[in-house]
Amino acid sequence: MTMYVYELDRVEHLRDWLALRNDVFQPVDNGLGNGSWEAIAHGEVAHFDPQLRPLVSPKSMFFSEQESLFVFDSETFATTKPKHGSQVLFGVKACDLVAISYQDKHFQQDPYYQARRQKTLLVGIDCSAPCENGFCRSVNAGPQVNENIADLILTPMPTIGGDMQGWWLICSSNNGRAAVSGMDLRPADSSWKSWREMNRRHSEAGFKSDTHIINGIQRINARAVPDEHWQQFAHQCISCSGCSQICPTCSCYTTRDLQEDDKYRRQRVWDSCQLEGFQKEASGANPSAEAGRRMYRFWYHKFSEDIALKMGRFGCTGCGRCETVCPGSVGVHSIMEKISNA
Numbered sequence: 646m647t648m649y650v651y652e653l654d655r656v657e658h659l660r661d662w663l664a665l666r667n668d669v670f671q672p673v674d675n676g677l678g679n680g681s682w683e684a685i686a687h688g689e690v691a692h693f694d695p696q697l698r699p700l701v702s703p704k705s706m707f708f709s710e711q712e713s714l715f716v717f718d719s720e721t722f723a724t725t726k727p728k729h730g731s732q733v734l735f736g737v738k739a740c741d742l743v744a745i746s747y748q749d750k751h752f753q754q755d756p757y758y759q760a761r762r763q764k765t766l767l768v769g770i771d772c773s774a775p776c777e778n779g780f781c782r783s784v785n786a787g788p789q790v791n792e793n794i795a796d797l798i799l800t801p802m803p804t805i806g807g808d809m810q811g812w813w814l815i816c817s818s819n820n821g822r823a824a825v826s827g828m829d830l831r832p833a834d835s836s837w838k839s840w841r842e843m844n845r846r847h848s849e850a851g852f853k854s855d856t857h858i859i860n861g862i863q864r865i866n867a868r869a870v871p872d873e874h875w876q877q878f879a880h881q882c883i884s885c886s887g888c889s890q891i892c893p894t895c896s897c898y899t900t901r902d903l904q905e906d907d908k909y910r911r912q913r914v915w916d917s918c919q920l921e922g923f924q925k926e927a928s929g930a931n932p933s934a935e936a937g938r939r940m941y942r943f944w945y946h947k948f949s950e951d952i953a954l955k956m957g958r959f960g961c962t963g964c965g966r967c968e969t970v971c972p973g974s975v976g977v978h979s980i981m982e983k984i985s986n987a
């Protein structure tokens with residue numbers, strides 16, 4: 646579609662406008678240098694930090710950590726599909742938008758996921774610098790927002806003497822354009838494109854070397870890492886499942902049935918391929934009983950070209966979160982270093 650671009654002095658004006666008709670969520674600093682996705686009501690004075698990339702991705706806004714699927718009352722099954730109002734995710738980084746589009750494909754036929762997703766407007770934000778452990782550039786997931794994923798995109802105007810001059814607001818979908826219709830916005834002149842390109846180049850120049858990532862991807866796909874090496878790497882894994890819980894593209898779940906008086910409720914809850922029982926069959930057979938097999942499976946799913954062919958891209962968006970949370974130092978950078986040298 647034709648992109649309409651406007652000038653914006655303060656992103657908070659846009660957020661407040663969107664909060665008139667929608668529930669708006671944005672990353673909010675928790676005071677510990679991290680953040681989470683919090684609701685911001687219309688009229689609320691809340692600072693928006695364009696650099697803040699929360700440790701928790703917006704995955705759970707669509708794929709709930711725990712939710713009811715149906716209730717059985719001994720005679721009938723009643724689905725418990727969520728009834729969801731319209732919401733806005735405000736300030737989503739390029740890597741997390743790519744993860745959302747990956748999950749959109751995976752959960753295309755899932756009515757629970759779609760009940761939330763179809764009611765959501767995505768406001769993306771271009772990064773001006775790499776985040777901690779991020780390598781989105783190496784896996785084609787950032788640092789600039791892909792116009793085909795977001796509805797609205799915020800891109801920073803250049804700073805003058807250290808002061809921010811404002812933002813350009815790009816309407817990249819019909820829904821995005823409709824959402825700002827009625828707002829008093831100045832159309833941008835054509836210079837925005839070259840400034841946006843300059844911001845992308847400046848941001849990309851700040852990334853550290855990604856040789857270990859590129860080598861690691863090649864070796865995983867060449868099946869060049871022997872099983873005994875995976876088993877050695879896995880000695881550092883304590884099966885906490887932190888990596889898969891935090892990963893914005895992990896989508897595995899299990900179900901459990903709960904009795905509530907004379908009814909039964911089926912719930913689905915996030916699962917993890919790093920847990921020993923994940924693939925255990927009723928017969929007792931377990932193809933991933935060994936920690937090394939589980940570790941191989943996880944990283945194969947993130948970087949395999951076979952899966953990329955099916956899904957249109959690698960399963961890793963380069964957010965670096967697993968490196969930050971892994972207590973055993975086998976997150977993405979550490980493991981790719983090991984794989985490169987195995």
Ligand code: SF4
Pocket residue numbers: 888891892893894947960961962963964965966967968977
């Ligand atoms: S594997 Fe790690 S770096 Fe890649 S998307 Fe998942 S959490 Fe982010």
Ligand code: SF4
Pocket residue numbers: 881882883884885886887888889919970971972973974975976
């Ligand atoms: S976060 Fe690290 S220790 Fe925990 S399951 Fe993942 S690889 Fe293992």
